[in-house]
Amino acid sequence: MKSLNHISKRLALSYIVDWIVIIGIAAVGAGFWKRTPNHRPFSPVDPDISFPYVEHEKISTALLVTIALIIPAIVTAVVSLVFTPGPGVAQGTPTSRIWRMKLWEWNTAWMGLALGLATTFFFTEGLKNLIGRPRPDLLSRCNLDPATVQQYALGGEGSQLPLWNLLISSTACRQPSVSKLNDGFASFPSGHSSFSWAGMFYLTLFLCSKFSVTIPYLLPYRYISSTRDLKGDNHDPVDGASDTAKREDFASTQGAPLPPRKQAAAPPTYLFILPIVCISIPTYVASTRFSDFRHHGFDIIFGALMGTTISYITFRMYHLPIRRGAGWSWGPRSASKAWGKSIGTQGYTDESGLVTKRRDLEAGNGPSNSALASSNEP
Numbered sequence: 001m002k003s004l005n006h007i008s009k010r011l012a013l014s015y016i017v018d019w020i021v022i023i024g025i026a027a028v029g030a031g032f033w034k035r036t037p038n039h040r041p042f043s044p045v046d047p048d049i050s051f052p053y054v055e056h057e058k059i060s061t062a063l064l065v066t067i068a069l070i071i072p073a074i075v076t077a078v079v080s081l082v083f084t085p086g087p088g089v090a091q092g093t094p095t096s097r098i099w100r101m102k103l104w105e106w107n108t109a110w111m112g113l114a115l116g117l118a119t120t121f122f123f124t125e126g127l128k129n130l131i132g133r134p135r136p137d138l139l140s141r142c143n144l145d146p147a148t149v150q151q152y153a154l155g156g157e158g159s160q161l162p163l164w165n166l167l168i169s170s171t172a173c174r175q176p177s178v179s180k181l182n183d184g185f186a187s188f189p190s191g192h193s194s195f196s197w198a199g200m201f202y203l204t205l206f207l208c209s210k211f212s213v214t215i216p217y218l219l220p221y222r223y224i225s226s227t228r229d230l231k232g233d234n235h236d237p238v239d240g241a242s243d244t245a246k247r248e249d250f251a252s253t254q255g256a257p258l259p260p261r262k263q264a265a266a267p268p269t270y271l272f273i274l275p276i277v278c279i280s281i282p283t284y285v286a287s288t289r290f291s292d293f294r295h296h297g298f299d300i301i302f303g304a305l306m307g308t309t310i311s312y313i314t315f316r317m318y319h320l321p322i323r324r325g326a327g328w329s330w331g332p333r334s335a336s337k338a339w340g341k342s343i344g345t346q347g348y349t350d351e352s353g354l355v356t357k358r359r360d361l362e363a364g365n366g367p368s369n370s371a372l373a374s375s376n377e378p
Contacts, residue, residue: 032125038132068199193303216264
């Protein structure tokens with residue numbers, strides 16, 4: 001086993017490249033954002049795009065970045081540095097080892113957040129340009145001249161059709177601001193919705209993982225003792241000291257599992273404030289895009305689903321399952337697999353570590369906090 005004071009340069013460089021790739025994804029998204037979107041033909045009498053243009057949005061772009069990026073980055077850094085590794089680590093653990101745990105948790109927290117936001121930005125801006133859907137306030141931005149609108153009709157005998165059957169191009173618009181007009185064709189999907197949900201939903205998962213805010217669950221049925229083992233359980237809803245002692249004796253007798261009702265419990269109710277606040281913020285942000293007439297309903301819903309899906313995937317890439325991971329992130333790749341693995345090998349860590357963990361899981365032994373902490377060092 002390598003020394004605690006030694007970090008493989010090969011491994012460190014691979015994670016630096018990971019950060020460069022994340023920045024690259026965001027840079028491509030920024031390139032999409034600067035490009036002119038497709039201008040989809042529209043009807044000059046379509047009520048769905050006839051809403052007034054709101055000059056001052058409730059949530060500005062700067063405030064959106066604060067909500068989706070800066071706040072989650074600060075909170076995840078503070079939690080990683082202050083609350084990690086927690087009381088589950090053995091006493092006497094060297095300070096250098098504890099700080100390595102803290103810094104690794106901080107790194108994985110930010111990598112998951114950054115990858116989620118960069119990927120969301122990439123897909124959001126790419127789709128906006130490809131689809132070019134008119135915003136609900138497009139006609140207000142466009143500033144059409146009713147007397148000449150039929151001159152810009154598209155398709156065949158379009159100029160002979162009544163207005164309600166007419167589709168025209170954006171060249172009919174008299175809007176002097178090119179950027180304002182182009183932004184009128186960036187309705188799908190909602191960037192405010194996708195970006196806020198990506199950042200805050202990631203923060204929700206992170207806090208639920210660190211502070212064990214989860215729904216109680218039972219071990220798989222095959223790991224639960226038969227009903228004969230439950231005869232000693234008096235089903236008293238209030239466990240006294242004597243019952244606790246019986247529970248400990250029950251659990252330690254030949255490795256017998258606890259009765260189902262004693263295998264888990266609900267977390268303190270005040271902890272649910274964390275996910276409630278985190279979910280409420282992007283919900284409000286998304287709602288303002290509808291009340292400000294910036295997006296159609298489907299644009300907002302799709303953006304929220306995309307943001308949450310991407311953030312869930314990136315969270316799970318760097319963190320253990322909330323129910324089984326005791327609040328830890330995955331450990332680093334092994335130095336030999338820092339840049340990839342060959343076909344026929346398992347995962348990105350040492351084979352022996354994978355086999356040991358798999359056997360533990362198959363035996364029904366969930367990882368303890370101290371065990372995960374000792375194996376979670378870079």
